[in-house]
Amino acid sequence: MNRDFAGLLKEHGVQPSAQRAAVASYVLTTAEHPTAETVWSRVKKHFPMISRATVYNTLNLLTRKGLLRQFVLVDGKTVFDANVGNHHHFIDKKTGRIYDIPWDALEVSRLESLGRFEVSDYHVVVRGRLKSSARRRG
Amino acid sequence: MNRDFAGLLKEHGVQPSAQRAAVASYVLTTAEHPTAETVWSRVKKHFPMISRATVYNTLNLLTRKGLLRQFVLVDGKTVFDANVGNHHHFIDKKTGRIYDIPWDALEVSRLESLGRFEVSDYHVVVRGRLKSSARRRG
DNA sequence: CACGGGTTTAGAATTAGTCTAAGCATAGAT
DNA sequence: ATCTATGCTTAGACTAATTCTAAACCCGTG
Structure with a gap:
């Protein structure tokens, strides 16, 4: 569970940073199909200073790089799914x-x-x- | 194409009005899977005074009455589909x-x-x- | 240490959609 | 034709989700 997320990001062409690793470590290991807001609140527990924009940016980046998939559920919320x-x-x-x-x-x-x-x-x-x-x- | 939308609404338990008929006449005959905003702009061409709230109310009402179906497309917009x-x-x-x-x-x-x-x-x-x-x- | 590229930040801006309170329209009773 | 109750419509305020912006920050290199 305590994988090297910085290395994982690098492998996928994402320049690692503490914030990105924090987002990745949560979103790539959960099965709860979180919304962006959920990701933000979860990550903030361990990384209180992270900003909302960074969470959105990182989620979109991970999606572009194929580490994450996003889809839209019934009431218009976008959720993220590490099962790619x-x-x-x-x-x-x-x-x-x-x-x-x-x-x-x-x-x-x-x-x-x-x-x-x-x-x-x-x-x-x-x-x-x-x-x-x-x-x-x- | 110039059907009696007031009658159609009544048949489905929707009390007709000029605004509702205007929305119905567009949204029930198009194949373009419009968003609510698209419906609003299309209907406004023929009915310039109609308000955004009325469009949303009518679309949700038609959906509840089974005349319309709504689903969510990839980038988080709700679209309407008269093919029920x-x-x-x-x-x-x-x-x-x-x-x-x-x-x-x-x-x-x-x-x-x-x-x-x-x-x-x-x-x-x-x-x-x-x-x-x-x-x-x- | 200064530089430059990319990253992060807080908050403003945008967008989709709902809510509100007041005004209107209409059917039915008179 | 008038009254009234009910429900419809309106403009604009409001909310929530997301993106944008501009300044600050970090870090490897010269």
């Missing part, structure tokens, strides 16, 4: 929480037949509710 | 424009095997580019 591999999403209608669905759990067929649309990527957004039993964080 | 039947979406990476993909054009399988996720609806978001030939508005 292909996967689908499940949105709990009740809580708005987002869960990852493994890529292989679903199959989409006939993508080759989309006529004038040239597909570069796709994912399935599933909405519904969690079965009462197996509730946990995601 | 099931369909998928294609997003042109270059222009950000959204196109509808007919429901039957794609097939998603293994949705029954999602464990703790109880599916109520789903759709596929495809991203890519339009093949250079068949470019047209959507």
Whole structure:
């Protein structure tokens, strides 16, 4: 868990800094699909002086460099997802929480037949509710 | 094209008014997946006094009444879609424009095997580019 | 130590969307 | 035609999310 985030950033063409490492160390290891504000508040606990602009800048930078993916959830908030591999999403209608669905759990067929649309990527957004039993964080 | 929008609204339990009919006549007949701001600017051409709040109120009302669907596109803007039947979406990476993909054009399988996720609806978001030939508005 | 490039900062600006309070419009009763 | 209750519309204030700006900072190099 205490990885060398400075080295990781450098590997991905991001010039490291204390602030960037602090953001990375949180956002690349969480599974909670945080918003930018959530990232800011979490990082501030360990790095109280960091500014909002730096958090936004860093998140956008990490996204450009492929370390992070961002997508938009139902009520217009952008969330960040360190799972940059292909996967689908499940949105709990009740809580708005987002869960990852493994890529292989679903199959989409006939993508080759989309006529004038040239597909570069796709994912399935599933909405519904969690079965009462197996509730946990995601 | 010059349908009786007042009657249509009434059929769906929306008390008609000139403003609501003006919004409906645009948003229910366009295929451009407009944002609320776009709706406002389009409607203002024919109805210059309409206020922003009325546009938002009407769009949300039409959505609640099932005449319209809203979803969120990549950069955090909510767009409206008069196609309330099931369909998928294609997003042109270059222009950000959204196109509808007919429901039957794609097939998603293994949705029954999602464990703790109880599916109520789903759709596929495809991203890519339009093949250079068949470019047209959507 | 001075320089320069890139980074960070606080706060201003922008943007999307909602709220508010007052004015208006309309249907139904008279 | 008038009254009234209800609900609709309005302009502008407000809020929240995000980006921009301009100054300050940091750090490796000469």
